[in-house]
Structures are given as structure tokens and as C-alpha cells.
Amino acid sequence: MIECGHGCNHCSDQLCLHKVPxxxxxxxxxxxxxxxxxxxxxxxxxxxxxxxxxxxESVVIMHEGSSKAYKYTPEGREQILYVFSEGDFFGExxxxxxxxxxxxxxxxxxxxxxxxxxxxxQSLIQQYPIMGIKIIEDLGDRMVxxxxxxxxxxxxxxxxxxxxLLLDFANKYGSNDKKGTVVHxxxxxxxxxxxxxxxxxxxxxxxxxxxxxxxxxxxNNKSILIKDDESLKVIAGELY
Amino acid sequence: MIECGHGCNHCSDQLCLHKVPxxxxxxxxxxxxxxxxxxxxxxxxxxxxxxxxxxxESVVIMHEGSSKAYKYTPEGREQILYVFSEGDFFGExxxxxxxxxxxxxxxxxxxxxxxxxxxxxQSLIQQYPIMGIKIIEDLGDRMVxxxxxxxxxxxxxxxxxxxxLLLDFANKYGSNDKKGTVVHxxxxxxxxxxxxxxxxxxxxxxxxxxxxxxxxxxxNNKSILIKDDESLKVIAGELY
DNA sequence: CGGACCATTGATAATTGTCAAAATTCGTGG
DNA sequence: CCACGAATTTTGACAATTATCAATGGTCCG
Numbered sequence: 001m002i003e004c005g006h007g008c009n010h011c012s013d014q015l016c017l018h019k020v021p022x023x024x025x026x027x028x029x030x031x032x033x034x035x036x037x038x039x040x041x042x043x044x045x046x047x048x049x050x051x052x053x054x055x056x057e058s059v060v061i062m063h064e065g066s067s068k069a070y071k072y073t074p075e076g077r078e079q080i081l082y083v084f085s086e087g088d089f090f091g092e093x094x095x096x097x098x099x100x101x102x103x104x105x106x107x108x109x110x111x112x113x114x115x116x117x118x119x120x121x122q123s124l125i126q127q128y129p130i131m132g133i134k135i136i137e138d139l140g141d142r143m144v145x146x147x148x149x150x151x152x153x154x155x156x157x158x159x160x161x162x163x164x165l166l167l168d169f170a171n172k173y174g175s176n177d178k179k180g181t182v183v184h185x186x187x188x189x190x191x192x193x194x195x196x197x198x199x200x201x202x203x204x205x206x207x208x209x210x211x212x213x214x215x216x217x218x219x220n221n222k223s224i225l226i227k228d229d230e231s232l233k234v235i236a237g238e239l240y
Numbered sequence: 241m242i243e244c245g246h247g248c249n250h251c252s253d254q255l256c257l258h259k260v261p262x263x264x265x266x267x268x269x270x271x272x273x274x275x276x277x278x279x280x281x282x283x284x285x286x287x288x289x290x291x292x293x294x295x296x297e298s299v300v301i302m303h304e305g306s307s308k309a310y311k312y313t314p315e316g317r318e319q320i321l322y323v324f325s326e327g328d329f330f331g332e333x334x335x336x337x338x339x340x341x342x343x344x345x346x347x348x349x350x351x352x353x354x355x356x357x358x359x360x361x362q363s364l365i366q367q368y369p370i371m372g373i374k375i376i377e378d379l380g381d382r383m384v385x386x387x388x389x390x391x392x393x394x395x396x397x398x399x400x401x402x403x404x405l406l407l408d409f410a411n412k413y414g415s416n417d418k419k420g421t422v423v424h425x426x427x428x429x430x431x432x433x434x435x436x437x438x439x440x441x442x443x444x445x446x447x448x449x450x451x452x453x454x455x456x457x458x459x460n461n462k463s464i465l466i467k468d469d470e471s472l473k474v475i476a477g478e479l480y
Numbered sequence: 481c482g483g484a485c486c487a488t489t490g491a492t493a494a495t496t497g498t499c500a501a502a503a504t505t506c507g508t509g510g
Numbered sequence: 511c512c513a514c515g516a517a518t519t520t521t522g523a524c525a526a527t528t529a530t531c532a533a534t535g536g537t538c539c540g
Binding site: 071103130140143149155 | 311313318319321335375377381383384394477
């Protein structure tokens with residue numbers, strides 16, 4: 001068991017809570033209370049954590065691993081909305097009304113989650129109004145990201161979007177190296193395509209182009225090396 | 241002055257508050273307190289209500305008229321994120337941190353707004369935790385709409401997106417008629433194009449096509465008649 | 481009535497999607 | 511550790527769609 005550094009007897013719970021920014025405002029004794037109402041779950045790669053249309057009665061916190069949130073069209077086309085990783089959470093929308101999940105979430109790797117029932121989450125907020133504000137903050141951040149994503153889809157060309165995605169992944173899943181940044185991609189080519197709203201063949205071609213231009217190098221299907229960060233930012237429209 | 245039906249002396253304020261669902265949970269005496277901290281503003285068509293990048297220190301409630309929220313790329317391409325109308329509000333994201341506005345808002349018609357300073361909004365939430373939950377609900381709804389919009393951009397073809405937009409507008413701004421639904425468009429062709437992330441010429445062409453097919457009829461630049469609701473829904477992918 | 485603004489139409493070019501086939505990678509079990 | 515089969519990715523050829531540019535036509539308002 002991993003040492004949590006608090007000498008408590010709820011280490012695994014505490015670890016989970018400490019990873020989530022919305023609980024930062026609370027002190028240890030409050031956290032211990034919350035820890036006791038947490039339910040732990042594990043999922044294998046490819047397993048479904050929640051399913052669009054199902055009743056969603058809990059808030060789920062990512063404790064380990066990463067997952068994708070997506071929707072299907074009736075014709076079977078998948079649109080990925082988010083890639084969640086450690087510390088992210090979902091299910092907090094529609095906290096009062098027990099509505100149906102608006103997207104599905106699937107484990108991209110082995111995943112551990114912590115769950116809190118919505119009913120209990122609500123009383124937490126009544127008890128600690130500051131947590132309500134924290135959640136509003138967090139939702140606000142998510143909205144801003146979503147708004148940016150929408151703008152991206154609307155006005156940026158495909159090259160810019162792919163480059164931007166690589167840079168995002170580099171921030172979240174990259175490690176520096178003397179040759180550049182090694183990025184472990186959480187999504188397959190098809191996943192990236194479904195995230196960007198383009199065909200998977202187009203992803204292949206565009207990545208191939210970036211490789212020809214010496215900007216990136218594919219190490220294997222799951223990782224690439226960013227050799228020329230600057231150029232990538234220029235293509236992404238983040239630098240001039 | 242319009243009669244508000246409460247025999248109070250803050251009618252115009254009360255009207256404003258009564259239009260906003262998040263205040264539904266409060267009783268009259270609470271509402272009166274809130275009414276006293278509201279600031280009223282009016283804008284002409286084309287005026288900017290908030291500007292992306294400016295400090296955003298208040299929550300703005302639409303009281304009359306409609307407005308568009310949009311972002312510009314450095315190259316000057318506009319992406320419209322929302323069309324706000326009566327009862328909608330914005331600026332509630334980033335309630336704690338006084339961050340910069342992430343989008344601009346411009347009046348599409350003469351607009352009246354009610355503003356509450358963020359600092360005061362925060363203490364409202366501390367005082368009425370239920371309001372925090374209401375806002376979380378509202379943000380959740382907005383997120384769902386945004387997620388749907390993102391999916392739309394990603395996987396639906398242009399015909400489906402235009403048809404879907406017309407149906408949305410019909411819901412919000414349409415009135416039934418024996419010949420069909422007359423829709424008063426809040427956006428120009430260019431506006432619709434910037435909302436859907438396509439060229440304005442494409443909007444013209446697609447609307448022309450719908451007219452040729454007898455599904456709609458353009459009455460003038462600002463209003464259309466939906467003659468065949470069913471077909472429109474089929475094209476939008478909402479019906480089979 | 482005139483002028484500014486907005487919308488439509490046409491021709492063409494650029495981009496991306498689609499389908500099919502080949503190549504590569506990955507995981508498993510021997 | 512290697513080899514095999516399945517899954518994924520890449521590549522090529524072609525078709526479809528939409529953007530762009532330019533010119534024309536229409537509408538609204540003073």
C-alpha cells in the first residue's frame with residue numbers, strides 16, 4: 001500500500017480525495033467523513049464505466065488511468081468529448097435531477113475510480129457551500145475548454161487541430177527528453193479522428209506529413225516524439 | 241410600466257428576477273433583497289455587452305432582446321458559441337477567480353440586461369446554498385447543450401446542421417401558422433455560418449436547396465417559413 | 481430615391497471522405 | 511523468445527463536398 005503521509009487509516013480513500021481539487025478547501029476531519037462514503041471500483045481496458053442513457057446516480061472520480069467520454073450518432077459515428085485522467089471527475093452535471101447520462105465513458109487503460117452517490121454529494125454541498133462554489137468553478141473550467149473545442153472545430157483547419165491535439169497530449173502525457181518531448185498517446189489513430197471529427201485516414205496522412213517535415217517522429221502506435229515544438233505551435237496557431 | 245402582479249415597488253427588478261430560473265427557489269422577501277443589488281443596462285443593436293479578454297466582474301442576465309456570444313481567431317474568423325435570449329445569463333463561470341471574459345457578447349437587437357456583481361453573487365450562494373445547486377444545474381444544462389453542439393460539429397454533415405439550427409430557432413423564436421412555422425431568425429446568413437463553422441455562401445446555397453425542395457420558404461432576410469417540419473427533422477437526423 | 485449592406489449565384493480550386501488493398505504492429509500462446 | 515493471427519494503421523485512387531473569389535442581385539433604411 002502506498003504511504004499517504006497522513007498517518008490515517010483510510011489511505012486509499014484519502015489518496016483519491018487528495019487528487020481532486022474540489023476537495024482542497026476541506027480539512028482532514030471533513031475529508032475523513034467523506035472518505036467513508038466513497039465506493040471504489042476498477043475497470044479493465046475497454047470496459048464501460050457509464051453508458052449514455054443509463055441512470056446516473058453517482059459522481060465518478062478518476063483515481064488511476066484514463067478514459068474517454070463519447071456519444072454515438074444513430075448511424076454509429078462516435079464523437080469523443082473528453083479524455084479524462086487522474087483527478088478528473090464526471091457525473092456532477094444534473095446533480096439534483098437524477099437524469100440519464102448524456103455520454104458514455106470507457107476505460108482506455110486499467111482504471112480505478114472513486115464514486116460518491118449524488119444524494120450524498122448534494123448534502124455535502126448543503127453542508128459545505130464552499131464546495132458548491134468549487135464545483136461551479138470546475139464546471140466553469142470545463143465549459144471554457146468545451147467552448148475552445150467548439151471554436152476549434154468551427155474555425156481551425158485540420159492541420160491546426162491535429163497539432164493542437166498533440167500539444168495538449170504533450171502537456172498531459174508527455175515527458176521531456178533531450179531529443180524533444182515523448183508523448184504517450186491515450187487515443188488510437190481512430191480515437192484521435194473521432195475526437196477531432198475527421199476520418200482516421202486523414203489522421204494518418206497528417207501525422208505522416210508532420211513526420212516528413214521533421215516535426216514529429218512516431219515511435220510506435222502509442223507514442224510519438226515531438227522534435228520541433230515551435231513549428232507544431234505555429235501550425236496549431238498558438239505561435240506566430 | 242408593466243404590471244408585475246406582486247404589488248411591490250420593485251416591479252422592473254422583480255420582472256427581471258422572475259425571468260431567471262435560478263431564482264425560482266427563493267421567496268419574495270429574498271428576491272426583494274436581491275433586486276436592490278441589481279444594476280440595469282440597455283444596449284443598442286450591434287453594441288458590445290462584454291468583450292473577450294476584459295475583466296469580467298459581474299453576472300449578466302438577459303432581460304429583453306437577444307445577443308450572440310462569440311470568439312475570434314487571430315486571423316479574424318468568428319465562431320459563435322451561443323445565442324442568448326430572455327432569461328439566459330452569462331459571466332457565472334469563474335465566479336470566484338475574477339478571470340477575463342472568455343468570449344464577447346454583442347446585442348443582436350435592442351437589449352436590456354440586469355447585472356449582479358460577482359462578489360455579491362458569491363455571498364448569495366454562501367447565504368442560499370440551494371442557489372449554488374441551481375447554478376450547478378444550469379451550468380450542467382449548458383454543458384449538455386455544448387456537448388451536443390460539439391458532437392454536431394464533429395459528426396453531422398452540413399445539411400443536418402443547418403436543418404437542426406432552423407429547428408432550434410423554430411423552437412425558440414417561431415410562431416405557428418396554418419401554413420407552417422414562421423421563424424424570426426436572430427442571426428444573419430453570415431451569423432448562421434459563423435455559428436455552424438461554415439462559409440456564408442454555403443448557408444445561402446443550402447437554404448436555397450431546402451426552398452427548392454419545398455421544405456422551407458424564405459419570407460425575407462430575417463424570417464423563414466417552415467413548410468415541412470417532418471422533412472426538416474429527417475434531414476437533421478432527429479427523425480427517421 | 482439612393483446608397484450601404486446583405487444575400488445569392490457561378491466557376492473553380494482545395495480539402496477531406498470513402499473504399500480497397502497492403503503493410504505494420506500488437507498480443508498471445510507455444 | 512519467437513511466430514502467428516488479429517487488429518490497427520498506412521497508402522493509393524477517386525469521388526464528394528465545401529471554401530474561395532468574383533460578380534450580380536436584392537433589401538432595408540434614412
